[in-house]
Amino acid sequence: MKRRKFIKDSVVGASAFTIVPGSILAKPGRVAPSDKLDIAVIGAGGRGNAHWSGAKESGRANIVALVDVDDKRAANAYRSNPKAKRLKDYRKLENIQDEFDAVMVATPDHTHGVIGMAMMDMGKHAYIEKPLAHDIYEVRQLTEKAAEKNLVTQMGNHGSSGDGIREICEWVWAGMIGDVTEAYCWTNRPVWPQGKPAPTGASPIPDTLDWDLWQGPVPFNHYSPQYLPFKWRGWWDYGTGALGDMGCHIIDPVFKALKLGYPTEVTSSNTTVWVDDFVEADFEKSCPPSSVSHLRFPEREGMPAVKLHWYDGGLMPSFPEGIDPNEKLGNWDGGILLVGDKGMLSAGCYGLNPKLHYPNGNPNMNKPKPSLDRVEDGMDGHMKQWIVACLDGGETSSPLSYAGPLSETVLMGNLGIRSYQMKQLQEGKTPTSWAPYDYPGRKRLLWDGKNMKVTNFDPANQFVRREYRDGWSLT
Structure with missing residues (x-):
């Protein structure tokens, strides 16, 4: 056999x-x-x-x-x-x-x-x-x-596979910070260029690279060193921006500890980059330099509805009251903060170094004994x-x-970001006057997770499933 x-x-x-x-x-x-x-x-x-x-x-x-x-x-x-x-x-x-x-x-x-x-x-x-x-x-x-x-x-x-995410789950499930209704996540990414005009013209393709094969299902673009190596993360054709890069790391402990599933809505906003007086850069191809997304999740498994807030590009939530103002939250890559009705829990990216915070004093709660199996070598054993x-x-x-479902939640944030980027571009308009702009992306996008559909703003659904170029298929 x-x-x-x-x-x-x-x-x-x-x-x-x-x-x-x-x-x-x-x-x-x-x-x-x-x-x-x-x-x-x-x-x-x-x-x-x-x-x-x-x-x-x-x-x-x-x-x-x-x-x-x-x-x-x-x-x-x-x-x-x-x-x-x-x-x-x-x-x-x-x-x-x-x-x-x-x-x-x-x-x-x-x-x-x-x-x-x-x-x-x-x-x-x-x-x-x-x-x-x-x-x-x-x-x-x-x-x-x-x-x-x-x-x-x-x-x-x-x-x-780290110990940190297991500790966070055990502490939350033991009620150490009470009912959690707000979760904050942030990262310093991108650490590559974003918010740039798309490359124009064709650059020489390296002899060692099969550029056509590298592009795979994406509509053909001419080769540019602005795409490779690593910089592809900042272009919507190839990457998923700061949220796609780090969201599955940073949101992971929140998603698991709060037993989240599909979100019900998202609202996003992005940095505006100006190329001239009152003329905005065209973000059709490039991810923004920074963005904020707010996702809502319904009640589930005895837990209350919760709002998850995402920040990237160096943006951060406001510093919470009740925590030592000299304390540093998170780590270099980013972090999380869970806000419950009894206390707060913070951790760095990957769920590292979780900490409990009690604004009204330590209630002398004993941390629960470990109940989740640990992975040999932790993160290194993944x-x-x-x-x-x-x-x-x-x-x-x-x-x-x-x-x-975790990845879908991350990409739901990107759907909100890309919908916000559309602005008037979807109508073929260019902002050239003092007239108020119409920003359809500012809407609360209502999400039917089971059927993968935005129910109140159909143009956003183009980002749920992209079109492949001829010769490529998912099946």
Whole structure:
């Protein structure tokens, strides 16, 4: 029996993953089927370096294939894994699908959807970087596919395996700050250029890069060094801005501790950049330099309705009364603040260093004993946890069943931001006078999460699901 089929058949129809112990099937001089997971890493350069190196350090994985559209970016991966097969086009993995069991996807946001769907359609377990995909529809399709195929999945929000998020959940669920009705999240991102006019003209394409393949399903743009490397995050065609980059890290503890699901509405606003007197920069292609989004969630599981406020680009919520004015909230990457009717809870990005704050004095409440299982090595064990779950069974910290709704919430914030950016541009108008502007994006966008639809402002629905260029499909 091929190893791929052995692993696949072992999980079909079961909610808990049970693998036959390796000692039963092992033969002298041969690795047992359940001892090593054969992995293909897609997007082997850049962030992918952490994926293949983390998988190897787990001691439970083989890197059998490396996929990257840029030989220069992938050079370190190739050099460090000389036995792995090298491919530029992930679609060619279909030709060797019997040789690997799982994939790790570390490409830019705009190709997560098509790659993740193609691999899970083959029955491959998947570790996909955050956010799960570029738009809400793609995320929903990936989530449903993982459930349909009964696959072991994990999103790359490694803070979800940390001790901090578990402490936050235990403290909130024990009622240590009471009923939470407000949550604040913030980040210093972007740390790349945003709020710029789109590049014009064509720049020479590096010899090592397949630019057409890198663009994947996105309508064709001429190559520009303003897109690569890393700067793609600030362009709507490819990235998901500051919120897409850090939201799945920072909002994660809030989402899990407050047992959130789909939001019911969002309101957003952005920085305005002026290119001349009373003439605004065109943000049609670029994410804004900073933004604020407010999301509402209904009552759920005995918890009251809650408002979640997001700030990026260095913007911050007002400093709360009752906390030492000299205290620093969060960390360099950002932070969270939960406001309850008995107290407050703050933490840094990834849920690090959670703290309780009691404006009216410490009520002498004892912290609950740990009740949630800790992950070996915490955040550093996030990848290994997924690999072990693929081989031996067990849960992951951020399976798509959880990471999907979390990513949809993050991308719902982006839907609000992009709707605010539309302003008069959707009508083909240019602000040229002192006349008041019509800003349709200032509306409260009411959201039907189940059906993925804005119910009171139809132009916003164009951001729920994008159109692919010819030759590309999610199915």
